[in-house]
Amino acid sequence: MQKTIFITGTSSGLGKAAARLFQSKGWKVIATMRNPEKETELNQLENVTLLALDVTNNQQVEQTVADTLRLHAVDVVLNNAGYGLIGPLEALTGEQIATQIQTNLSGVIQLSKAFIPYFREKRSGVFINVTSTFGLLSFPTCSIYSATKFGVDGFSEGLFYELAQFGVQVKVVAPGGMQTDFTGRSLQGGIHPAYQQLIDKVSEGYSPEQVANYTKPEEVAQIIFEAATDGKGQLRYVAGKDATALYNERLEAGPEAQAQKIKAQFML
Template sequence: MQKTIFITGASTGLGKATAKLFHSKGWQVIATMRNPEKETELNQLQNIVLLPLDVTNSDQIIQTIKNVTNHFSIDVVLNNAGYGLIGALESLTDEQILRQIETNLMGVIRVSKAFTPHFRENKKGLFLNITSTFGLIGFPTCSVYSATKFAVDGFSESLASELVQFGIQVKIIAPGGMQTDFAVRSMDVGQHEAYTQLVAEVSKGYSAEALANYTKVEDVAQIVYEAARDNKNQLRYVAGNDANALYNERISSGAETQVENIKKMFTF
């Protein structure tokens, strides 16, 4: 029987790669994005339905999911929509901070809440929530971004225990660096002269040379696909060589030691 996945933020990057992969595996794909009228690839594929969805618009979330669940039985929800906010805390405006929280955290919470009755009534369903390496490990200039991703991690862990009684699973995918245009397309930045040296040092991780060593987005999409169908009671899937190296370091040396090591890297 054909299964159906609902994806947020499917216009580019991991969202689009995941939509293509699930489509190639015979799934029905509901791909949502803010401006589906601009999409030129997914709209050429059968069994992919494109819908407008801005995850900061709570009314649109409720109405869109109501319409979708009236016409489809959803098996998997991929909460993927999000972007990066990079800069020292002093450099960020309230507007930037609130927009980051609305998109990266409240979007996940609202979409999950709207789909939960559908899953509960069907006595099955899976939420796959995209976090980040920086949802497991703190890093300079990522304080607010990490706040949202750590929050999604904690939200997902708590929700998993809350919904297990109804046969609903919650899983977390935590990618490291990916070979996408995320750093250009999906990045908001703050500038403050007191942190020029720090930002320059951190920015080396977003260089073309560094990007070439990151994980291909298609490989992360494959991990998403495996998490959707492996039937494991696994909560976290760390995706990418750099992500696994950092996470394994935290496990082996402990969080306190890792935090001190990161501080030393940026003590000028």
Template sequence: MQKTIFITGASSGLGKSAAQLFQSKGWNVIATMRKTDNERELTALENVTVLKMDVTDKDQLDEIITDVLSRYDINVVLNNAGYGLVGPLEAFTDEQIKKQIETNLMGVIRITKAFTPYFREKREGVLINITSSFGLMGFPTCSVYSATKYAVDGFSESMGYELAQFGIKVKVVAPGGIQTDFAGRSLDGAYHEAYQKLITKVQEGYSPEQIVNYSKAEDIANVIYEAATDGKDQLRYIAGKDAIALYQERTTIGTEAHVQKIKSGFIF
């Protein structure tokens, strides 16, 4: 029997790669995105349905999901939609902070809530939430972004306990750096002159020399596919060599020692 996955944020990057991978594996794919006008690759694929949906628009989201559930048997939901708000906290406007929380956190909560009754009645289903290595550890200029990703991680663990009685699995995929146009397409930022040295130091990690060492979106998509199909009762999937190395270092030397190590690199 053909299975179906519902994906948010599928217009490019990891979301699109995941849609393409699942389609190639014989799945039916519901690929949602904020803007569908310029989408050509996914619409050309068999068994892929592209829908316009903004995870910050609750009414639109509820309408789309109600329609989807009336027409499809959904097996997996991938909460991928999100973007990075980067910069010193005191440089952000309140509107920027609210938008980050609405997209990265409230979007996940709304999607999960909308699908929960459906999966509960079926007594099966998999909810996969994309977080980040910065949802497992903090990093300078990523305070609000990390706050949303930490929140999604905690939300996912809590929901995993809550939904286990109904046979529903909740999983988290936490990637490190990905070789996509995320830095140009999915970053919002702010500048503050008091933090110039810090910003310059952080930007070194996004240089072309560093980005080539990041994982390809296709590699992270394979981890998502593993999480969706392995049948394991596993919560977190750390994805990418850089994320795995950082997480292993943190667990080996301890959180406090790791915090001090990172902090020492940003004191000028």
């Protein structure tokens, strides 16, 4: 029987790569994005349905999920929509902070809440929530972004326990650096003269040379597909060599030792 996945944030990057991969594996894909009328690739693929969805609009989230479930039997929900907000806290506006939280964290919570009754009643289903290496540890200028991604990780773990009794799985995929527009269009933030040296040093990690070494979104999409189909009760999937190295260091050395190492790395 053909399976169906509902994906948020499919206009570019990892979301689009995941949509293409699942479609190529014979799945029906419900691909959501804020402006589907601008999409020129996914709308050409068989078994892909494009829907408008802004995950910060709770009313639209509820309506889109309800409309979807009237027409489709959904097996997997991939909470992928999000963007990067990088900069020292003093440089960020209240609006930037609120929008980051609404998109990266509240959007995941509200969409999951809308799907839970459906999965609970049929006693099956998989939630896959995309976090980040910075949802497992943090770096300077990533305080608010990490707050959202740590939040998604903690939310997912709590939900993992809550829904197990109903046969519903919750999984987290935590990528490291990816060759996507995260370092371009998705990367927002601010500058502050008191932190300029620190900003410059952190920015070295987003140089074209560094980005060329990042993991391709297609590789992370493969890990998402594995999480969706492996039948394991595994909670976290760390994706990418850099993410794996940093996470293993945290597990082996301990969070405090790693925090001290990162602080020393960025001391000016």
